[in-house]
Amino acid sequence: MADAAILSIRRAVRGDVEALLSLRALLLDGGPASSYASRNAEEGRNWKAAYRHWLRRTLGSDGRARIVVAVCGEAVVACATGIVDTRPPAPDCLGDRCGWVQSVVVAAKWRRQGVAERLLRALLQWFETRGVAKVVLESTPVALPLYRKLGFAPSHEPLLIRGRR
Known part of the structure; x- marks a missing residue:
């Protein structure tokens, strides 16, 4: 197990493409x-x-997406992606911006040390600066406790997907 205290969290840059x-x-x-x-x-x-x-x-644009990474020295060991989408206002989100979290991934030796939580907190702060009041994500069963700790709750609506498959 590695020491997560030595990690720094930063915005991903073009040099991180292969690690991502x-x-x-x-x-x-x-x-x-x-x-x-x-x-x-x-x-x-x-x-x-x-x-x-x-x-x-x-990467490098100031657009609707932000990828944050955890780094140990020069090595990228974890990442999380946030995307801002515009939606019609609804009772649970009066603004027109909705956030999506995707691809929260931590390398095996860094797991269960709070790395994903640090990444998510950085993304949630970024969403807040962008005027995003509602953030949505899909979860694996193992990640549910973390997301609940950060204030996410089940939607109780089925997720349906239409696509290539």
Whole structure:
């Protein structure tokens, strides 16, 4: 187990692209906990090429997305992505901005030390500065206690997805 106190949290930069790809592969390359993981090598190559392109376009912009990373020295050991979307106002969100958290990933030796919590707190602070009052995420069962600790609650609505699969 590594010492998470030595980690720093910062905004991801273009030089982090390969590390971000490696971390996200922990989720998307056949992970048993996800229904959205790549099913074969070709799907893996395709999502990595598309993600690499998205990262190069997104990192460094002051747009609607923010990726935060935890670093030990020069090594990126964890990441989390936040995206701001605009939505029609509703009773639970009177503003037009909704936040989405995606791809919260921590390298194995850094897990269970509060790294994901630090990343999420940084993203939640960023959302707040952007005027985002409501933040949504999907969770794996193992991450539920963390998200509940940070104030997330089940929506009690089924999540339905329409797409390529």
